[in-house]
Amino acid sequence: MGRNGEGQKGLQPADFLICFLLFSYAIICCMKVRDWAGLEHFNPQTVWKWCREGTMPDRVTVERSPSGAYMIYDPKYETASRVPVDSGSLRTVCYARVSCADQKADLQRQADRLKAFAIGMGVEHPEVVMETGSGMNDKRRKLNRLLADPTVGTIIVEHRDRLARMNAGLVESALKAQGRRVIVVDDTELDDDLVRDMTEALTSFCARLYGRRAAKHKAQAALKAAHDA
CATH class of the missing domain: 1.10.12 (Lyase 2-enoyl-coa Hydratase; Chain  A, domain 2)
Structure with a gap:
């Protein structure tokens, strides 16, 4: 060791290991908006909007990097591999619906809002089902499949008329009798x-x-x- 190195210790293997683990932790737990949006199946533009407005799900922390970019810390991706899966638990499904095919953008935004609501409730992996069809139509295949599936314990809709334009209360009562439920985020109707x-x-x-x-x-x-x- 040269004179400048006298009395100083070089990095030991353990130090390299600690640095590597800290770096890996940062990579795994903090991610860019686009990466987190991809994992959660959100539109990146929607996530950027939530970051700006401070309306991200409660469990998620948003920081700004020195360059000004939003960085997301999500504890779900820190501990997900250690959380045991209860295969017998009932599923929570978000159901989004619009009436016409030209409302595709509205359908995606509705699905994003529902998923954010479910995550805020503590649902780790909410499923999202999107469908185009009239609320007067009782032959919507995707909705009927959800209603007939006994493993679906909770159906989340943004408005009650997303479930059905008429007699939605009867659907809720039938599900309640089976120990299942419908959660309506907003009771107002869309004119x-x-x-x-x-x-x-x-x-x-x-x-x-x-x-x-x-x-x-x-x-x-x-x-x-x-x-x-």
Whole structure:
């Protein structure tokens, strides 16, 4: 050892090991927004918005790096490998629905909000089911599959009319009798979707009376008359 190194100890193997473990811990537990969004199946733009507004799930900590980037610490990815899985527990599923295919962006945002709500409840791995279809339609395949699945203990919907436009209370009562439940995040209804569903119901009714060609025009005329009344 040279003169400048007299009285000084070099890094020992144990020191390298500690540095490696600390570095690995930081890599595993802190991640970029895009990486965390990918693991949680969120839209990265939604997560960036939550970071800016301070509305991330309670269990998640958000820090700013020296460069200004958001870094996310999520304890779930620190301990997930050590948490035993109870295969007999009932599943929690978030159900998101919109009426029309042109609402795809709204459907994704709705799903993101539901998943964030479920995580805030303490659900570690909430499932998300997204479906496009009228709230008046009782033959929605994905919803019917959830209702018929006894392993689904909790269904989370943003609004009650996402579950069904009519008789949603009967669905809730039937599930409750089986020891299952529906959680409604917000009890208000969406007026835009209500108009869409009513238009669809009237169009179907008019098609039976006047034929398919005149059905849409007749339904719009009926809605206008109701609005002007």
